[in-house]
Amino acid sequence: MADRLFIFDTTLRDGEQVPGCQLNTIEKIQVAKALENLGVDVIEAGFPVSSPGDFNSVVEISKAVTWPTICALTRSVENDIKVAAEALQYAKNKRIHTGIGTSPAHIKYKFNSTQDEIVERAVAAVKYAKKFVEDIEFYCEDAGRTDNEYLARVVEAVIKAGATVVNIPDTTGYCLPAEYGEKIKFLMENVKGIHNAILSTHCHNDLGMATANTMAGIINGARQAEVTLNGIGERAGNTALEEVAMILKSHKELSIDTNINTKQIYPVSRMVSSLMNMPVQANKAIVGRNAFAHSSGIHQDGVLKNRESYEIIDPQDVGIDDNTIALTARSGRAALKHRLNILGVELPQEKLDSVYEEFLKLADRKKDINDDDVLMLAGKDRTDSQRIRLEYLQVTSGIGLQPVASVCLNIAGEKFEAASSGNGPVDAAIKAVKQIIHRQMTIQEFLIQAINKGSDDMGKVHMQVEHNGTNYYGFAANTDIIAASVEAYIDAINKLAPATASTSHPAPQ
Numbered sequence: 001m002a003d004r005l006f007i008f009d010t011t012l013r014d015g016e017q018v019p020g021c022q023l024n025t026i027e028k029i030q031v032a033k034a035l036e037n038l039g040v041d042v043i044e045a046g047f048p049v050s051s052p053g054d055f056n057s058v059v060e061i062s063k064a065v066t067w068p069t070i071c072a073l074t075r076s077v078e079n080d081i082k083v084a085a086e087a088l089q090y091a092k093n094k095r096i097h098t099g100i101g102t103s104p105a106h107i108k109y110k111f112n113s114t115q116d117e118i119v120e121r122a123v124a125a126v127k128y129a130k131k132f133v134e135d136i137e138f139y140c141e142d143a144g145r146t147d148n149e150y151l152a153r154v155v156e157a158v159i160k161a162g163a164t165v166v167n168i169p170d171t172t173g174y175c176l177p178a179e180y181g182e183k184i185k186f187l188m189e190n191v192k193g194i195h196n197a198i199l200s201t202h203c204h205n206d207l208g209m210a211t212a213n214t215m216a217g218i219i220n221g222a223r224q225a226e227v228t229l230n231g232i233g234e235r236a237g238n239t240a241l242e243e244v245a246m247i248l249k250s251h252k253e254l255s256i257d258t259n260i261n262t263k264q265i266y267p268v269s270r271m272v273s274s275l276m277n278m279p280v281q282a283n284k285a286i287v288g289r290n291a292f293a294h295s296s297g298i299h300q301d302g303v304l305k306n307r308e309s310y311e312i313i314d315p316q317d318v319g320i321d322d323n324t325i326a327l328t329a330r331s332g333r334a335a336l337k338h339r340l341n342i343l344g345v346e347l348p349q350e351k352l353d354s355v356y357e358e359f360l361k362l363a364d365r366k367k368d369i370n371d372d373d374v375l376m377l378a379g380k381d382r383t384d385s386q387r388i389r390l391e392y393l394q395v396t397s398g399i400g401l402q403p404v405a406s407v408c409l410n411i412a413g414e415k416f417e418a419a420s421s422g423n424g425p426v427d428a429a430i431k432a433v434k435q436i437i438h439r440q441m442t443i444q445e446f447l448i449q450a451i452n453k454g455s456d457d458m459g460k461v462h463m464q465v466e467h468n469g470t471n472y473y474g475f476a477a478n479t480d481i482i483a484a485s486v487e488a489y490i491d492a493i494n495k496l497a498p499a500t501a502s503t504s505h506p507a508p509q
């Protein structure tokens with residue numbers, strides 16, 4: 001019989017730590033329910049002591065989700081653990097994930113401590129957590145750069161103290177696959193009591209080896225993998241859920257199964273990308289736009305003769321269905337609702353009606369409405385309630401013309417107008433906005449993306465704006481890319497506006 005690998009999803013914790021990817025509680029619940037539907041075993045819902053928002057999300061996800069274990073992160077600190085236990089009070093199945101750094105760098109620089117003291121703190125944290133919850137996972141932070149003998153000592157001690165799962169993170173993404181596999185093997189062979197716990201992989205992708213390392217860990221005995229959708233996470237990200245699930249589905253000879261319903265992979269991937277405003281790179285394995293696109297003539301010919309010539313995965317196995325009903329201006333509410341449901345979004349009738357209105361407006365401007373467009377429309381009311389909104393934008397530009405833009409902003413109900421020229425239409429429009437909003441804001445990053453084919457596509461804009469040393473992230477989509485750019489800029493301004501709301505709203509010049 002095949003072995004079972006538990007899938008621990010940390011999209012809502014490690015993934016959500018990515019600047020600009022923060023979700024509100026309602027969005028987190030939406031993702032958590034989609035993860036439940038996808039079949040993950042554990043949902044890491046947050047780090048409750050880190051903020052009231054994280055605490056509240058763990059509470060609400062615990063209430064909303066039925067069968068996956070809900071996990072809350074802590075440091076090896078009593079108050080963290082107490083707060084995590086409180087946040088988990090409504091979870092049907094709960095786990096506390098506590099831990100401490102075990103590498104020489106962490107022990108010396110982070111804790112100014114000794115190896116012996118770290119073992120003591122680790123054991124004390126597990127014993128304390130055990131007072132609240134039975135299922136305790138312990139992470140040895142920076143295990144990737146921790147000497148195997150010492151790591152085995154820590155793992156043995158925490159298992160003896162009651163840890164049910166021990167996480168071996170390659171926190172910095174440094175390990176080579178053979179090295180990481182060897183580490184897991186060493187622990188499996190040298191830790192007394194290892195069969196009383198499960199070893200877990202948690203690999204970061206700094207050198208592009210996260211999935212390879214995770215697989216090496218699994219092949220050598222780890223039976224839980226910590227992953228995120230689309231591989232999002234700190235810096236270069238974490239191991240991608242979809243990659244591990246599809247590797248195990250494709251390589252039956254490994255005889256290791258997961259509970260993942262792979263047909264849900266694509267819809268959940270799209271949902272996470274859309275809610276987090278984090279585009280998926282076109283050539284991303286499994287879920288990238290080009291993952292199943294055969295462009296060369298030889299490949300197309302081969303696939304048409306027999307799909308298996310060049311495809312190792314049937315796109316339908318990951319939920320990519322080419323035969324879906326096209327959404328156009330003639331589609332009814334039922335077709336839109338059906339598409340939203342496939343994408344894991346369920347809307348109350350009233351919200352569906354307003355999304356449908358917006359859908360019809362977009363369908364007038366764009367021939368085929370794709371999944372990204374639909375998700376965008378479903379999440380649009382996130383920006384409708386913003387304090388600063390773009391009321392109108394008019395731009396004149398062209399070869400041989402000086403680009404000029406006029407804008408009107410609605411700030412908390414009052415309208416302000418300005419006009420400016422620039423070196424291009426976006427520059428002119430942003431300069432006009434700056435005349436109304438008196439803040440020192442510098443655009444650090446500006447990405448315009450057309451997701452699909454066709455000149456009628458929506459342009460999606462991601463912007464990073466710096467103000468007083470802090471970065472704010474803005475996002476917008478529009479069939480007019482100049483409007484999308486200005487809206488993304490305003491979205492970023494709205495993120496900083498609440499912090500300065502007490503100083504009367506920006507005055508017109």
Ligand code: KIV
Nearest residue numbers: 014139141142169171
């Ligand atoms: O990468 C890491 O070490 C982590 C731990 C907190 C589990 O995310």
Ligand code: ZN
Nearest residue numbers: 014169171202
């Ligand atoms: Zn991590």
